Amino acid sequence: MTSILRPALVLFVLLSALTGLLYPLAVTGAAQALFPAQAAGSLVVRDGKPVGSTLIGQNFSDPKHFWGRPSATAPMPYNAGASSGSNQGPLNPALTEVVKSRIEALRAADPGNTQAVPVDLVTASASGLDPHISPAAARYQAARVARVRGMPAERLEQLIADHTETPLWGVLGEPRVNVLALNLAMDAG
The missing domain is CATH 1.20.5 (Single alpha-helices involved in coiled-coils or other helix-helix interfaces)
Incomplete structure (x- = not known):
């Protein structure tokens, strides 16, 4: 044996x-x-302090900032330890209700905005942590942010264009805007 x-x-x-x-x-x-940088978490450091990661969304709710995709993590939004999808399909009444409430919140924050709400502003990503929004979602919010900040709309449009990332090798993925990078650029002046 x-x-x-x-x-x-x-x-x-x-x-x-x-x-x-x-x-x-x-x-x-x-x-x-x-x-x-990636092995260290892709941290963004300002004044010697980490303020976020380019890989994980942040909970921006102030009208003077661009808002990211909704987070599917509960009870705390953008909690990487609780990463998961909502697992709600398109026919689920709960998803319909939460999307309606998110549309209402966006409309309440900018009542004069009559554009169609981009889908990525009202639905969570698969991980619930997506740090990016589409350029259309950024442009949808631009009028609100410009008005609240007293910033020229043209300057804000240029910041959005400057922070729009292109698809990898020109073909993989979609154009996207990192919300943290855009908000930090605005805050810097």
């Missing part, structure tokens, strides 16, 4: 060390060497 058990235990210990220690250390080391 020991002739069978001993090689199995030795193999178990070796594979545990290889896959549980050596491989994770090698991958972590390579990631930190090749992609230091």
Whole structure:
């Protein structure tokens, strides 16, 4: 029996060390060497303090800021520890109600805006943490933000254009605007 058990235990210990220690250390080391900003969480630092990450949405609710996609994490929005989708399908009455309430909130924040509300402003992303909105969603909010800040609309349109990211290699994904980067650019002047 020991002739069978001993090689199995030795193999178990070796594979545990290889896959549980050596491989994770090698991958972590390579990631930190090749992609230091991403490996550190893609943190955005202002005045020596982290103010957010370019990878996780922030809960902006002040009318002077652009608002991101709704978060599906509960009870605290944009909680990376609770990342998940809402799991509500398009025929779910609960989704219909929450979308209606989000549209009403957007209309209440900017009653003069009669444009169609972009879908990404009223629906959560799959992870519930999306830091981006579409350029259309940014333009939808531009009049409100310009009015509240007393900022020329043309300047705001230029900031949106400057912070619009293009699809990867020109074909993968859609144009998008990182809400944190745009809001920080506005706050900087």
